[in-house]
Amino acid sequence: MSSPELPSVPPANVPPEGADVRVAEGERLRSVELPGVTLSVRSRQPAREGLPPALHVHGLGGSSLNWSALMPLLDDVVDSEAVDLPGFGNSPPPDDGDYSVTAHARAVIRYLESSGRGPVHLFGNSLGGAVATRVAAARPDLVRTLTLVSPALPELRVQRTAVPTGLLALPGIALLFTRITREWTAEQRVRGVLKLCYGDPARVSPEGFRNAVQEMERRLRLPYFWDAMARSARGLVSAYTLGGQQGLWRQAERVLAPTLLVYGGRDQLVGFRMAQRSARAFRDSRLVTLPDAGHVAMMEYPETVALAFRELLTQATDPADEGDTGQPGAQGAPGPPADTGGGTTADDKRG
Secondary structure (H helix, E strand, O other): OOOOOOOOOOOOOOOOOOOOOOOOOOOOEEEEEEEOOOEEEEEEEEOOOOEEEEEEEEEOOOOOOHOOOHHHHHHOOEEEEEEEEEOOOOOOOOOOOOHHHHHHHHHHHHHHHHOOOEEEEEEEEEEEHHHHHHHHOOHHHHHHEEEEEEEOOOOOOOOOOHHHHHHHHOOOOHHHHHHHHOOOOOHHHHHHHHHHHHHOEEEEEEEEHHHHHHHHHEEEEEEEEHHHHHHHHHHHHHHHHHHHOHHHHHHHHHHHOOEEEEEEEOOOOOOHHHHHHHHHHHOOOOEEOOOOOOOOOHHHHHHHHHHHHHHOOOOOOOOOOOOOOOOOEEEEOOOOOOOOOOOOOEEEEEO
């Protein structure tokens, strides 16, 4: 997936420019070298030893920071880590420049195999949801449960608001966009991202906004930033066109792990109408819909997502729940605003 219009891909052993990656209180970052890739992994100290491991995978243009609001809310039930996919966050590009969904999934699998942490409770958002679906289908031995927040699964009718992101997949568009937006400040870019990804950008605190601007400034200094974005977008679009056993919907049907699906009613990137199709595709699924959330519910309403995951854990480990096809009533956990928002009401249905 190379294009003469895109910048060249530096080798993976070249560290990203700028070491000012934000690390929230209680977190630590480490670098893990694997065949063909070097991954940055964000982790938290669990509340106690022996908790089952969890791994979180971010979406297109995101990073492991996207899970910093959720992870501390789960540190008494899982031992959380979040990975920066190759070319994102603090992870350098892959050696071969392959940003396909399969390549990202291969990087996650290599990490789980090398760390010996599997099987894990696997989380994925957007692109990370597609990656996590492929991992769970290909390697069920590595996945205990699967939690997908607005997973980027193929849609026949894409929302108009998602079209510009998809256009990044076209050769030359990333370069054109960088020229058009050359004069945009980091603040302007962040406001645009928040408007696209959040149901209500006003939920982001002033401190959260400042942190996002600093992270945007850091990313824009990376020589491969737009290359990683364009090639990953192209890889996602390519995955949408695959049929047969490699099709993402077919792989969703093969997932054995209990699955939690979280969809936002104000999502401008993944159609809310896809929620019911996902609930039908994943054989052991629980659907939580958040009417006021956008594309990143784990950042906007981390308390609600944490509660839904705790319920998934309880149901997945409770023998009395086996064979239950009932539909519990509305569940919710209103919480105080944090950097990225509080909670809302969730409609939880067993698929």
